[in-house]
Amino acid sequence: MSAGKLKLVLQDSSEVEVEPGISARELAEQVNGELVERAIAAKLDDEIMDLARPIERSGVLRFLTESDDDEDALYVLRHSAAHVLATAVRSIWPDAGIGFGPPIAEGFYYDFDVKHPFTPEDLEKIEARMAEIVAGDEPFERREVGRAEAKELFADDPYKLERLEEIPEGDAISVYCDGSFLDLCRGPHLPSTGQVKHFKLLHAAGAYWRGDERRQMLQRIYGTAFFEKSHLEEYLRRLEEARRRDHRILGKELDLFSLQEDVGPGLIHWHPKGAMIQFLLRRFLEDELLKRGYDFVYTPHIARETLFRKSGHLQAYSEVMFPAMGMEGEKEDYRVKPMNCPFHMEIYASRQRSYRDLPLRYAEIASDYRNEKSGTLHGMLRVRGLTMDDAHIFCRSDQIEDEIYELLDLAAYIYGTFGLEYRLxxxxxxxxxxxxxxxxxxAEDALRAAIERRELAYAVDAGGGAFYGPKIDLKFLDAIGREWQGSTIQLDFVLPERFDLAYVGADNQRHRPVMIHRAIYGTFERFIGGLIEHFAGAFPVWLAPVQVRVLPVSEELDAAARNVSEAARAAGLRAELDNRAETLSYRIRDGELQKIPYLAVVGKREAEAGTVAVRHRGAEQKQVVMPVSEFVKQVVAEDRSRTLA
RNA sequence: GCUGACGUAGCUCAAUUGGCAGAGCGGCUGAUUUGUAAUCAGCAGGUUGCGGGUUCGACUCCCGCCGUCAGCUCCA
Incomplete structure (x- = not known):
């Protein structure tokens, strides 16, 4: 390599030698004139940079082009779109304060400090102004400035000044300018605003400055942008689609659950069909827990404050606990429980334990009540009355790893049965x-060893453990890609201490057991809310509240149809008869909309032959005629096997 | 909890500048007896979330509360 030159490896693996200070754009011109047209930025190793930035070091260089499949390219586009947004807002409200405006997973936002929050009409106005700015095709210009100059430039922008203070001495301070708008910004950006082609502002909402609820609330505008118009439209369609599979909407349409204003927010009423799903999930899990050596316990819903003082909940968790219940003539107040652990501790402590007894696994499906902040409540996914599939495992420290391993196995089995992907x-x-x-x-070694023994991929959240012990959380994705925490497995050093739990070891000495809190579904509310969205309401046979609906073609076939539904019921299926005085078409449509897996039509031909005309939800073949016994056998087999289709 | 928007029949939504609260679906009744995604007709259904206020008159304007939604914060 010539002295002083840089060596760059391009994406076709070719190598070029260039003078330091050459810009990516100049390089593109040298290498391939066509690239200049298409390139929007460059990526040198892991650093995305403007096309105009001088290249000062050797490395692997890739040109980013206008592609919605390229996360890096989208990042640059959306970052620039955020700037166009801020440019528009500043041009309409010149005294608007500006906070941060980063690209995010599906778009971008920008935070503003304005006297009056944005209205939907404001968003339209801003969007129109953005379109003008894009049409103006102003270049994004980067400039590095000294600290003193930066302070001067942003003298009227307190949020930017605050950010400026955090930039370490010696680091470059860059500002970007597009037309009239100047921002303190790390970049990178598109060459010009004209390349922000297809964008949409989605909504405005308050957001605390620096995410700190004690600080000023700014007004955040969310939007998204794509290079291709069709991709923007597709994204907006996907948002619509997400709404159609929203568990709150499906819950109403399929009559699964409701919330009642009279009763209170975040308190779920499980209607018969929703309750059936919960029942099925319970039975499935409880059968599995029996096989896996659990004991079932039942404990009270309320307890004296003494208990929660002993457990530490009153000190550490009181803001989430419902207020004390005073009792006439009782010295001590009662509380409704937010968790079950203290009660299980009491059961453990109720007698002497030997090392031979361990591990002890106490399972309880229990209702807990937590006074979650009103603004965080969300359908079934975040509630105040929650039904946990809770358990507490008491073991010796040498048993931790095996217990965790076993729990990961249980979680994998349960999640796999529902076809849910999860992340650790x-x-x-x-x-x-x-x-x-x-x-x-x-403790950490034991958890890590168990995860690795199962060869599971996991992310480490350093410092994210509870104060009483490390934990493993399972997050499942619904079909829209949103992430929800389901399972949690937590080691606890504190409670065994606070309740002075002990077992007698082989050495005839007193030892402290280790305790593991764990929930596999997490809560039935959240898990089933997630399942509704995962299946878009079309539950597989084993979970469908109604598996079979039998439709007589006309009134004189009622008896024959009833025989079919009774045969299905006798075989343990959830079957019902729809003999309403409506046309067959009407009843078929209703059955389809209710997402019932099997609609079995009984007409004259079927009644005479002892068959049914089966319409299977989603099947290619619209209907299949088969003997009643065969039909029942088939659905029973599908039910037993927990097939997902 | 914070910021904003919203709240009309079981559901989805109308109702001009403040002037008689309506439609479709669903429900009920009747007719129709139906062969694979909506048969026809009639009827019932509302203290317009709750409570105050302004006004001759409030679904509409103002205030308070409750709830819902989006986001922030927090979390199963």
């Missing part, structure tokens, strides 16, 4: 914690 988060010791470093080392 391993949260390690936080700053504020109790317990010795040795205990934490041992």
């Amino acid at each position: 988060d391993f949260s390690t010791r936080p700053q504020k914690r109790i317990g010795s470093d040795e205990a934490w080392d041992q």
